[in-house]
Amino acid sequence: MQTEISSPIIVALDYDNTDAALAMADQLDPALCRVKVGKELFTAAGPELVRALVARGFEVFLDLKFHDIPNTVARAVAAAAGLGVWMVNVHASGGARMMEAAARALQPYGDDRPLLIGVTVLTSTAPEELAATGVSRSLEEQVAFLAGQVKDCGLDGVVCSAREAPILRRQCGAGFSLVTPGIRPAGAATDDQRRIVTPAQALEWGADYLVIGRPITAAGEPMKALNDILAEIRTGRNNT
Numbered sequence: 001m002q003t004e005i006s007s008p009i010i011v012a013l014d015y016d017n018t019d020a021a022l023a024m025a026d027q028l029d030p031a032l033c034r035v036k037v038g039k040e041l042f043t044a045a046g047p048e049l050v051r052a053l054v055a056r057g058f059e060v061f062l063d064l065k066f067h068d069i070p071n072t073v074a075r076a077v078a079a080a081a082g083l084g085v086w087m088v089n090v091h092a093s094g095g096a097r098m099m100e101a102a103a104r105a106l107q108p109y110g111d112d113r114p115l116l117i118g119v120t121v122l123t124s125t126a127p128e129e130l131a132a133t134g135v136s137r138s139l140e141e142q143v144a145f146l147a148g149q150v151k152d153c154g155l156d157g158v159v160c161s162a163r164e165a166p167i168l169r170r171q172c173g174a175g176f177s178l179v180t181p182g183i184r185p186a187g188a189a190t191d192d193q194r195r196i197v198t199p200a201q202a203l204e205w206g207a208d209y210l211v212i213g214r215p216i217t218a219a220g221e222p223m224k225a226l227n228d229i230l231a232e233i234r235t236g237r238n239n240t
């Protein structure tokens, strides 16, 4: 039974073992956040951990950023749907045929299917790093181009930096989910992120979901850090 959630925050459980991930999850309230299982944790802890989080009432974003031949990605997202996750993602740079195959693979799950999200350009990527991969468009143009493909392929939204949210919200319309990592409350450490935005600013710019890891999980009191961010968001909204 899932909990009713009144929060845009997805806490990234970036751990290398089940015990650490569940110890963090048990400090969090599934009514106040969703959780994300990424490559490190899934590789170490596997589907049992995902099932354990779902059983605790959390909506789970399975962040494995699939990028492979269409048949393999389609089968992988169907396996994710079988786990009962709320959201799953693929790399938009995997191409239209791959994304269409993934979207088709989720159709049999009807209203119970996870949201299917395309990753545009990672928030750790600086413009010169994108150029060094051979992409000749500007970073903003590349994000907008990939988001257009994601929408045309029938996916539910994109992962992007909140800095690109205003453009994508105009381009892709209201029903298209913008999932934004690289979120840092004022004064927090940047870590390896490059295109960062504060929680309130991200929402003001049109983000739907804020993926936040270390500012919550590395805090002395994670639930207090989460509540402080939710309060910062409320204050930001009241001031606009």
Ligand SMILES: O=C(O)c1cc(=O)[nH]c(=O)n1[C@@H]1O[C@H](COP(=O)(O)O)[C@@H](O)[C@H]1O
Binding pocket: 012, 014, 038, 063, 089, 119, 121, 122, 123, 124, 159, 160, 181, 182, 183, 191, 193, 211, 212, 213, 214, 215
């Ligand atoms: O898909 C993601 O979640 C993701 C995409 C992206 O462009 N940038 C990004 O940081 N992420 C993830 O978001 C989380 C951010 O964690 P913190 O930097 O600790 O807040 C990590 O789990 C990343 O893998």
